[in-house]
Amino acid sequence: MSSFAPVGLFALAGVLAGGAWSLHRQGAARGAIGVVAVLAALAAGGGVLWLIPGEG
Numbered sequence: 849m850s851s852f853a854p855v856g857l858f859a860l861a862g863v864l865a866g867g868a869w870s871l872h873r874q875g876a877a878r879g880a881i882g883v884v885a886v887l888a889a890l891a892a893g894g895g896v897l898w899l900i901p902g903e904g
Contacts, residue, residue, distance in 0.1 A: 850898075857895035864888035 868884040 854895040854898040857891050857898065861888045861891035861895065864891060 864884055865888040868881050868888060871881045871884060
């Protein structure tokens with residue numbers, strides 16, 4: 849199950865990044881775009897951190 853978590857986080861990051869781009873193209877408020885972009889970055893960062901080998 850742990851091998852699916854980073855894939856899911858990267859997929860979520862992609863969906864959120866696409867959502868941020870879509871919001872930008874539609875002329876949404878910068879705050880809304882920023883929130884979605886930050887969530888995308890957090891999801892991508894979580895996926896990367898999950899792949900770092902450690903104690904476990």
